[in-house]
Amino acid sequence: MIFGAVxxxxxxxxxxxxxxxxxxxxxGEKPVVIHTIEKFLACAYFDCIYIGVHPDWVGYxxxxxxxxxxxxxxxxxxxxxxxxxxxxxxNIIGGIEEKFGQSKEHVIVTHDSVRPFVTLRILxxxxxxxxxxxxxxxxxxxxxxxVTSKDGEEIYEIPNRSFMYQGQTPQSFRxxxxxxxxxxxxxxxxxxxxxACKICVVRNYPVHLVNGAxxxxxxxxxxxxxxxQAILGGKLD
Amino acid sequence: MINHIYQLTGVKTLCxxxxxxxxxxxxxxxPEYMAICHADQRYFQGKRDSKIMCEKLPMAxxxxxxxxxxxxxxxxxxxxxxxxxxxxxxxxxxxxxxENYARGAHFLSSGYDGFMKELISxxxxxxxxxxxxxxxxxxxxxxxxxxVHASERFxxxxxxxxxxxGIWGDGSLAYVVANVIKLRFPMSKVTVIGKQQxxxxxxxxxxxxxxxxxxxxxLQVDHAFxxxxxxxxxxxxxxxxxxxxxxxxxxxxxxxxxQIPVETRMVLEKGITIVGCSRxxxxxxxxxxxxxxxxxxxxxxxxxIFEEKPVSSIGDIHKAFEDDMxxxxxxxxxxxx
Numbered sequence: 256m257i258f259g260a261v262x263x264x265x266x267x268x269x270x271x272x273x274x275x276x277x278x279x280x281x282x283g284e285k286p287v288v289i290h291t292i293e294k295f296l297a298c299a300y301f302d303c304i305y306i307g308v309h310p311d312w313v314g315y316x317x318x319x320x321x322x323x324x325x326x327x328x329x330x331x332x333x334x335x336x337x338x339x340x341x342x343x344x345x346n347i348i349g350g351i352e353e354k355f356g357q358s359k360e361h362v363i364v365t366h367d368s369v370r371p372f373v374t375l376r377i378l379x380x381x382x383x384x385x386x387x388x389x390x391x392x393x394x395x396x397x398x399x400x401x402v403t404s405k406d407g408e409e410i411y412e413i414p415n416r417s418f419m420y421q422g423q424t425p426q427s428f429r430x431x432x433x434x435x436x437x438x439x440x441x442x443x444x445x446x447x448x449x450x451a452c453k454i455c456v457v458r459n460y461p462v463h464l465v466n467g468a469x470x471x472x473x474x475x476x477x478x479x480x481x482x483x484q485a486i487l488g489g490k491l492d
Numbered sequence: 493m494i495n496h497i498y499q500l501t502g503v504k505t506l507c508x509x510x511x512x513x514x515x516x517x518x519x520x521x522x523p524e525y526m527a528i529c530h531a532d533q534r535y536f537q538g539k540r541d542s543k544i545m546c547e548k549l550p551m552a553x554x555x556x557x558x559x560x561x562x563x564x565x566x567x568x569x570x571x572x573x574x575x576x577x578x579x580x581x582x583x584x585x586x587x588x589x590x591e592n593y594a595r596g597a598h599f600l601s602s603g604y605d606g607f608m609k610e611l612i613s614x615x616x617x618x619x620x621x622x623x624x625x626x627x628x629x630x631x632x633x634x635x636x637x638x639x640v641h642a643s644e645r646f647x648x649x650x651x652x653x654x655x656x657x658g659i660w661g662d663g664s665l666a667y668v669v670a671n672v673i674k675l676r677f678p679m680s681k682v683t684v685i686g687k688q689q690x691x692x693x694x695x696x697x698x699x700x701x702x703x704x705x706x707x708x709x710x711l712q713v714d715h716a717f718x719x720x721x722x723x724x725x726x727x728x729x730x731x732x733x734x735x736x737x738x739x740x741x742x743x744x745x746x747x748x749x750x751q752i753p754v755e756t757r758m759v760l761e762k763g764i765t766i767v768g769c770s771r772x773x774x775x776x777x778x779x780x781x782x783x784x785x786x787x788x789x790x791x792x793x794x795x796x797i798f799e800e801k802p803v804s805s806i807g808d809i810h811k812a813f814e815d816d817m818x819x820x821x822x823x824x825x826x827x828x829x
Contacts, residue, residue, distance in 0.1 A: 267695065282494075283494075283512040284512055285514075290493050290494050290512070291493075293493030293514070293515065294493045294494070296493075296515070296563075297493060297522070297562045297563070297611060299522075299562065299571065299572055322512075324515060326515060326565075327515070348536060351547070371493075371494050372494050372510070374496060374610055374829070375610055375611065376610075376804070376828050376829055398615070405807050465593075466804075470496070470508065487494065487510050487511075487512060488510070
């Protein structure tokens with residue numbers, strides 16, 4: 256089966272906009288997370304869509320679904336998110352296996368709830384790629400020169416830009432593979448994980464690339480939120 | 493959800509506009525294939541009058557499209573069902589006239605966003621299901637429906653002597669009109685008059701073809717369809733008035749940016765009926781998708797389709813329009829945006 260996983264576990268600490276996690280802020284006529292879920296619902300391939308939400312916001316998420324997309328309640332499952340992205344993914348996988356059983360056929364397309372501009376094309380290419388390659392990342396070529404520094408004061412290295420990409424989401428995996436690789440990691444290795452694809456990279460499992468889009472922006476800061484509102488023609492306040 | 497609309501904002505300039513669409517009372521369709529019409533190309537190349545360009549842009553181009561249903565609140569369509577979309581948007585009440593001529597009707601991709609979108613949210617009445625047609629062929633249903641509409645009007649208006657029907661033009665429109673006329677009026681002989689022998693060679697299913705320079709003096713047609721448009725309209729209409737039999741019906745279909753002089757003396761003398769035909773409505777679409785299920789019709793339509801590589805970026809849209817300039821017939825492309 257093919258599952259969507261919308262990661263909405265953030266608590267909005269970087270936004271400083273009221274007390275509302277960023278995925279619940281209004282973008283146009285509806286909250287950011289609803290835009291994202293709707294795009295997953297529009298994708299014909301998903302058998303079920305999971306939403307990982309911080310325990311404090313589970314009830315709120317239920318209310319949003321009832322208010323904005325009540326017709327789709329039976330296609331959506333809410334699970335509590337973990338302490339980080341990978342824990343949330345595992346919680347979602349737990350929810351999947353509890354309801355649908357374990358299977359090597361299960362694949363999961365995980366996505367930041369705060370990337371509501373994701374396109375159907377990106378979702379569909381992730382599905383096609385994960386069925387073929389088992390592990391997929393969505394990237395865009397780096398437009399800016401990437402500079403690395405170890406101390407934040409001097410350049411350590413300027414890698415060849417033609418090899419540089421910026422990671423976006425979705426990130427997609429065969430469920431059995433992701434579990435197997437994750438549980439093979441030592442605690443020290445888990446600490447350096449910045450995203451789910453790194454689990455594969457650490458264990459030398461090849462991750463296929465899908466072209467993202469410059470427009471697939473992540474709403475992380477108040478500035479991003481203003482840009483997103485402006486793009487959609489909404490008010491900036 | 494946030495929908496991406498690929499709008500033409502100026503000559504050969506495309507930008508993405510974002511709109512919020514919801515799962516509500518409209519059907520949501522994911523476009524699968526699109527075809528370029530001359531009208532789209534004229535906007536893209538800036539060949540419309542600059543005042544018209546200013547009035548109508550920005551807007552998404554393309555009014556020939558097939559796709560799959562993503563969401564349908566009416567229960568009329570299944571999820572994933574293959575459909576074609578009607579770009580004509582009539583007002584609620586338009587009496588007994590055809591929907592495509594109704595006052596207050598508007599047309600998507602003419603002052604209103606066409607189908608160049610990630611998803612199309614459209615009233616259920618503008619969605620027509622199709623089956624047993626390859627999608628790249630189904631894409632040109634709107635184009636075929638225009639020919640169907642013209643044939644319908646011809647059938648209603650022209651007198652019953654239809655031994656020979658003339659079609660002036662050797663492009664895509666003439667080709668499709670010839671197909672519809674041959675199917676709908678099998679007892680009539682169809683004669684096609686064009687400019688290029690090479691293009692006329694495609695019309696293997698009609699009874700005779702002539703280049704405009706070699707029309708026999710004694711040619712007589714009972715009725716005629718003008719499918720040239722542009723500069724060619726003038727010469728075609730002139731020829732038709734000359735070769736048409738008295739009280740024949742002349743169906744005008746080609747679009748011209750300029751005014752065309754017409755030899756009205758001969759129109760009067762022969763009692764010719766001139767009928768303007770443009771666009772189409774739901775009934776024409778329904779007839780078209782039925783007609784296109786015939787495998788021989790599909791095979792013929794395929795011969796005028798040039799399939800461009802799939803469009804996955806704005807750069808690909810530019811390439812499709814540029815390649816279309818050098819394609820004698822219809823440019824069709826898979827929509828991956």
